[in-house]
Amino acid sequence: MAGPDAHDRYSFTAQPPNPPTIVRGDGVELITADGRRIIDAAAGAVVNNVGHGRGEIADVVAEAMRELDYVVPIWPTPNRLALADVLVERWLPDGFDHVFFGGGGSEANDTALRLVRNHHLARGEERRHKVIGRLPSYHGATLATLSIGGHAGRRDGLEPMLQEYPKVPWDDADALAGAIEAAGPESVAAFIAEPVIGASGAALIAPPDYWTRIAEVCREYGVLTIADEVMTGFGRTGLRWGHHHDGWSPDVIVSGKGLGGGYVPLSLVSASNDVVDPITAAGRNVMFFTYSAHDSSCAGALAVLDIVEREGLIDRAGMQGSRLVAGLKRELGDHPNVVEGRGRGLMVGVELTGMTSAAVVAEALERDVWIYPAGSGPAVNDGLLLAPPMIVEDHHLDRIVDVTRQSIDAVAAR
Ligand code: PLP
Numbered sequence: 001m002a003g004p005d006a007h008d009r010y011s012f013t014a015q016p017p018n019p020p021t022i023v024r025g026d027g028v029e030l031i032t033a034d035g036r037r038i039i040d041a042a043a044g045a046v047v048n049n050v051g052h053g054r055g056e057i058a059d060v061v062a063e064a065m066r067e068l069d070y071v072v073p074i075w076p077t078p079n080r081l082a083l084a085d086v087l088v089e090r091w092l093p094d095g096f097d098h099v100f101f102g103g104g105g106s107e108a109n110d111t112a113l114r115l116v117r118n119h120h121l122a123r124g125e126e127r128r129h130k131v132i133g134r135l136p137s138y139h140g141a142t143l144a145t146l147s148i149g150g151h152a153g154r155r156d157g158l159e160p161m162l163q164e165y166p167k168v169p170w171d172d173a174d175a176l177a178g179a180i181e182a183a184g185p186e187s188v189a190a191f192i193a194e195p196v197i198g199a200s201g202a203a204l205i206a207p208p209d210y211w212t213r214i215a216e217v218c219r220e221y222g223v224l225t226i227a228d229e230v231m232t233g234f235g236r237t238g239l240r241w242g243h244h245h246d247g248w249s250p251d252v253i254v255s256g257k258g259l260g261g262g263y264v265p266l267s268l269v270s271a272s273n274d275v276v277d278p279i280t281a282a283g284r285n286v287m288f289f290t291y292s293a294h295d296s297s298c299a300g301a302l303a304v305l306d307i308v309e310r311e312g313l314i315d316r317a318g319m320q321g322s323r324l325v326a327g328l329k330r331e332l333g334d335h336p337n338v339v340e341g342r343g344r345g346l347m348v349g350v351e352l353t354g355m356t357s358a359a360v361v362a363e364a365l366e367r368d369v370w371i372y373p374a375g376s377g378p379a380v381n382d383g384l385l386l387a388p389p390m391i392v393e394d395h396h397l398d399r400i401v402d403v404t405r406q407s408i409d410a411v412a413a414r
Contacts, residue, residue: 025052042372048262064299079298101293105230105256106140108267122282136200153376173213195242202374202383203349211246234258238318238345264300321345327401363407
């Protein structure tokens with residue numbers, strides 16, 4: 001029973017009226033039921049790294065599903081085995097020999113929390129359970145991941161249901177040492193952070209030396225580091241992992257989004273053998289989810305990662321990201337409503353002042369460009385995330401820059 005507001009049926013959140021109904025994807029564009037072509041300047045929610053409408057991925061997924069539907073996650077299946085091999089051998093750091101799969105980033109971060117807790121329990125450090133996060137940050141929408149996150153809008157009103165762990169400012173490594181001391185070092189299990197802060201920060205990048213100091217502090221206190229690479233992983237920032245820009249090595253890596261590339265829902269947690277081995281030796285259990293590592297999802301992710309490597313999309317993200325940031329600086333560098341344009345690879349942010357991100361996003365959509373609204377406080381109240389598929393071409397980037405400027409101007413003129 002399609003009506004103008006029929007979309008409200010699949011959400012508990014009031015949505016802007018008359019959203020475009022998308023019927024097809026093609027490269028960098030989404031095609032609406034009435035034939036508009038919308039440039040997907042945010043790869044959805046920073047998900048689609050390889051571009052829309054890749055029939056080859058659909059074929060691989062269909063073929064896998066024809067052979068096999070559901071198999072309990074503890075048993076091997078061909079694509080599960082193959083994906084774990086590709087990740088361990090080609091993507092993860094040396095000494096990260098185990099992966100755990102979830103459906104999305106929230107499940108993966110939730111699992112990372114259970115992983116670090118189990119690690120400390122297995123080593124007899126029973127008091128270590130606190131996980132320190134940053135302000136701002138976003139790690140997911142489950143109660144556990146909202147607890148460790150610092151996205152004001154998404155936590156709003158849920159606070160009584162959240163486990164309150166310490167939070168530190170996003171750019172101050174010495175504050176972490178202070179927070180660990182204040183919490184009692186023997187009670188702190190881990191520190192979690194996004195290498196580039198996405199949804200809550202519009203691509204905030206910490207100062208030079210921040211991460212090496214963070215790693216030092218955590219090592220000193222026996223606190224594990226979790227890199228939340230859900231947005232930054234799999235080449236989005238122009239290197240394989242976001243943390244590769246900063247010369248440090250996390251103990252635990254969490255990712256999602258670009259792994260399935262928008263074709264299959266899949267996320268992962270991996271950790272150094274030093275983290276995992278004690279858990280195995282102690283016979284402790286990190287429970288899977290029913291849909292962990294569905295064979296057809298693993299097949300889809302293998303096809304996505306193959307494209308990323310075969311087409312050189314990681315270098316391309318670096319190159320096109322520089323072009324996008326340069327264009328934004330040129331067009332918006334001295335705009336009174338723009339605090340800063342910044343980014344790493346194709347994870348690019350525009351921080352706004354004096355207007356809401358929602359208003360600018362709505363103007364951009366009128367001009368057939370989808371931009372992801374970012375920020376909600378603290379630190380960044382309103383911002384835009386620009387993160388198109390990594391196959392994006394120069395003419396798309398030029399259009400994205402033009403429309404960003406026109407949309408900000410249109411809101412300013414009201
Ligand atoms: N972590 C980060 C850094 C994210 O950006 C997101 C989603 O935007 C999540 C976790 C949550 O992932 P999901 O929405 O797939 O559960």
